[in-house]
Amino acid sequence: MNMDVLTQQSTQQKGHAAGANWRNPGAHRSQADTDRLMNQLIELKKKRNAVILSHNYQEGALQDGADFVGDSLGLARSAQETDAEVILFCGVHFMAETAAMICPDKTVLIPNMAAGCSLADMVTAKNIRDWKKKFPDGVVVCYINTSAAVKAECDYCVTSTNGIKVIEQIPKDKDILFVPDFYLGSYLKAKTKRKIHVWKGYCPAHQAILPENIDRLIDDHPEAEFLMHPECGCTTKQMHLADKVLSTEGMVQYVGKSDAKEFIVATETGILHRMQKFYPDKSFYAASEQATCHHMKQNTLENTVLSLLNMQYEVKVDPALAKRAIKPIERMLEIV
Numbered sequence: 483m484n485m486d487v488l489t490q491q492s493t494q495q496k497g498h499a500a501g502a503n504w505r506n507p508g509a510h511r512s513q514a515d516t517d518r519l520m521n522q523l524i525e526l527k528k529k530r531n532a533v534i535l536s537h538n539y540q541e542g543a544l545q546d547g548a549d550f551v552g553d554s555l556g557l558a559r560s561a562q563e564t565d566a567e568v569i570l571f572c573g574v575h576f577m578a579e580t581a582a583m584i585c586p587d588k589t590v591l592i593p594n595m596a597a598g599c600s601l602a603d604m605v606t607a608k609n610i611r612d613w614k615k616k617f618p619d620g621v622v623v624c625y626i627n628t629s630a631a632v633k634a635e636c637d638y639c640v641t642s643t644n645g646i647k648v649i650e651q652i653p654k655d656k657d658i659l660f661v662p663d664f665y666l667g668s669y670l671k672a673k674t675k676r677k678i679h680v681w682k683g684y685c686p687a688h689q690a691i692l693p694e695n696i697d698r699l700i701d702d703h704p705e706a707e708f709l710m711h712p713e714c715g716c717t718t719k720q721m722h723l724a725d726k727v728l729s730t731e732g733m734v735q736y737v738g739k740s741d742a743k744e745f746i747v748a749t750e751t752g753i754l755h756r757m758q759k760f761y762p763d764k765s766f767y768a769a770s771e772q773a774t775c776h777h778m779k780q781n782t783l784e785n786t787v788l789s790l791l792n793m794q795y796e797v798k799v800d801p802a803l804a805k806r807a808i809k810p811i812e813r814m815l816e817i818v
């Protein structure tokens with residue numbers, strides 16, 4: 483295997499870490515280098531009997547090299563269904579951890595262990611145990627953006643696709659404790675009219691989308707439909723303006739069904755790659771160019787190739803912890 487491209491890229495990645503174009507890790511790459519890396523990836527995938535799963539926020543080249551691209555729920559389902567021996571997870575750590583718990587007999591790799599989740603880090607297992615003391619009969623619902631240690635303390639897991647459905651299964655008289663995303667929790671509370679107590683976590687990438695961004699884009703593109711992810715910090719002020727509140731995959735699917743030709747997209751900017759690729763005759767406007775997840779961008783085409791080459795970095799969950807943490811995930815997967 484020709485390692486020149488990788489050696490050269492890892493030098494450039496030092497620049498990336500030092501503040502070069504981290505929002506677009508592929509910006510420095512020539513088409514010839516991209517093609518070479520893609521060929522290496524295809525070769526290694528066969529050799530390792532691996533499947534590559536990519537979240538919608540990954541850089542475009544990674545999405546193009548993946549076997550499946552989707553949202554958190556779709557990725558969890560793909561992990562559940564694959565018969566490959568190795569799952570190379572191009573996403574953030576909690577997603578790979580979820581796949582490792584769903585598929586304990588497979589090797590789950592992530593290209594860069596630094597691909598964490600600021601939102602998931604905003605609640606700990608101890609926080610939940612302490613909170614539950616105040617609501618001993620409460621039902622704890624966690625967003626999938628949580629660590630295995632947190633999931634182990636919870637009753638149900640949800641994603642941005644299925645939160646309403648899952649919450650509707652919980653007996654009506656129960657208090658619900660929702661962690662960690664304040665905006666998704668508030669959205670679910672408004673939609674289900676349930677007694678939901680909401681943790682005050684947030685996603686910094688979505689928080690970067692400001693109400694004035696939305697107002698300006700709506701003024702500039704009055705024909706555009708406004709699609710919003712429920713993690714958006716603008717939820718409370720701008721939710722009434724949204725044509726649809728959807729998961730990342732929900733947004734991609736919706737664009738295909740809609741007659742509209744223009745869309746304002748309020749989520750992480752990586753999703754525009756797939757939208758533009760699938761629907762080249764439609765126009766997409768990022769609600770904010772600042773809405774970029776620096777964790778997701780830790781995975782690059784270069785370190786994804788290295789991941790399969792060196793079988794690094796394996797994501798494992800202690801079996802005793804996994805036994806508890808898988809329960810809320812399994813309950814979710816049974817419902818939806």
Ligand code: 13P
Pocket residue numbers: 538552553554555627641642643685713728729730731
């Ligand atoms: P989706 O499940 O909608 O892709 O969202 C995952 C996520 O982490 C959003 O920040």
